Structures are given as structure tokens and as C-alpha cells.
Amino acid sequence: MTNFNYMDFINQIIAFSPRQYKGEIKTANFIEDYLKKRNITFSIQKFKTKIPFEKKAILRADKKIIPCKSTCFVGGKIPNKNNLISSICEDSGNDNMIKYNINFNPYCNSISCASFYPYPAVAISAKDLKKIINAKEVKGIVEIEQKSYIARNILVGNKINPEIICFAHYDSILTGAWDNASGVSVMMANILQSPSTLKNVLYVFTANEEISYDKIPAYWCKGFRAFEKLYINQIKKAKKIIVIDGVGISPSSWMNKYENLKSTILFKQLDKFMPKIKRLGSSTSKVAKFLYHSELDTIKQIKEKYLVQTHKELNKEILKEL
Secondary structure (H helix, E strand, O other), rough: OOOHHHHHHHHHHHEEEEEEEEHHHHHHHHHHHHHHOOOOOOEEEEEEEEEEEEEEEEEEEEEEEEEEEEEEEOOOOOOOOOOOOOOOOOOOOOOOOOOOOOEEEOOOEEEOOOEEOOOOOOEHHHHHHHHHHHHEEEEEEEEEEEEEEEEEEEEEOOOOOOEEEEEEEEEOOOHHHHHHHHHHHHHHHHHHOHHHHHHHHEEEEEEEOOOOOOOOOOOOOOHHHHHHHHHHHHHHOOOOEEEOOOOOOOOOOEOOOOOHHHHOOOOHHHHHHHHHHEEEEOOOOOHHHHOEEOOOOHHHOHHHHHHHHHHHHHHHHHHHOO
């Protein structure tokens, strides 16, 4: 069996973070080179995409700078503090009367870019909330540039008539160790340590999962929908579809509820394919919310024993069908 160092692999991917635009391209190059050096055959699915790229994000409270990051698709001014919202609330940002916000993740002790909005918005750390609330004057400005590039889904295994299709996205918002360098490491380990599965399984390292200007049905999972469009027949015929997303911070378990799948593999025809889709990941616990899309999502949070456990779960599930 081929030895595989999960932590070293994750660290190499993290070196390209944030894995958006140029960072994502560098990560794709790394994965391709990694496979080539180990004589693993793969193919590339290229697709066009666009992401919002932050040129400037400034927020002041009584003229003092508050650290922030853009979480929006367009630039503009934030004239006051009147729309201060939680970024992990389902209904946040749905008020059509207010066209800006300052958002925060109440569980996170750092800036968490949990949600993106169709108007000027910035994320701040929850620890800076009081500064905003107590300030008499709050003003901000965001400058956003659309960046177009060619994204790459990397396909390993049987892409003609796979019995199982297995996905792990490699892009990230900010550091992205748990989300989702960890999942990429587990899938790569299975490719290397169980090469016999390549005959019946298609492994897909998915690009552009986190954010794009593709808003139908949502801005996330563009790479999955690009795959769905080109490989719809393979999806229809596959017995099982697995997505590995967010592992290594606690024991992984299987999830198949709509809310779990919507956030990780949002096909256009998700409802149709739901019965055969399963997500393998750490439970969406307070720990996960603490890390989500923040610079706290580092290798320090990952435990190798949980990666090993996830790998065993993945391989066991695959072998059940083969």
C-alpha cells in the first residue's frame, strides 16, 4: 500500500491560500503535478467562471479603522451601521429596502466570510461588534473587480460509466484547511491506496465551489454544476454520488439531508439526484461554525486520526457497491 502523509499534503495545498482565482489555479497545477509524479492518469474539464475580487475594503468607526474583508459581488459605500447582521442566518441580507451591510459570524473569533451579498458588504470579527455598536459614525467603502478565468475540474478514474462518482472541492475562502484541503487529502489517499477502485469510480477534484457570479440556483457550487452539465448521463447512471467536504476536526459521518447537500453539492437537479447522494464530513457543530471561511481554519485544527477514520469510511462505502 502506498504511504500517504495527510498533513503534509494539506500543508502543501494551504500554501496556495486563499484558493480563489490565481490561488485556485496554482492548486490545480499542484494536484495535476502530484498525480503525474505518481503515474496516475487524469483528464481535465475546463469551464469559464467569474469571481468577485477585492481591490479595497475599508471600514471606520468614529474614524478608527476596523479590520474587515469584502463579502459582496459589487462595490460601493456603506454609509452607516444600520444593517448589522449575522452572516450565518438564513434570512440575512434578504431585506430589499437596505442595499448594504456589515456582517459577522457570532461563533467566530476572527473575520468570517460566511455569506456573500449582491450589494456592498463587509465582514468583521465578532470581537469588534461593540466598536461598531458604540460608534457615533460608521462609514465604509468596498471596491470589487470581476475576475474571469478558466477553472479546472480534475477527473481521475472511470469517466465513461462509473458506478460511483466521488467529489472533493479544492478551492477555498481564506485558509481552508478543514474546508476543504482535508477532503481533498482523503480522496487523494483513496486514489493512491486503493487504485483498483479506479476501474469503477470517478474521482473529481472540483474547482470553483465557493463563490462565482453564477447565481442560479446559488453563487456556490459552480464547479459541480459545470460537471453536471457535461456528465449528466454519468450522474444519472451512477449508483452512488459521494461528496467529501469538511473533515478532520472530529469523526466524520454520513449526511443525506437536503440542508447538508444544498451547501456542498448544489446541482441544478439536486432534488432529482438526492436519493443517491451522500456527504461525508464532520458534523456541522459549533467548532465548524467557529472556523467557517475564516483564517482560523488552519492545519492546527486538523487531527490525523480523524482523516484516517474518514478515509476508512469512504473506502468502506465505495467497496460496498463494487
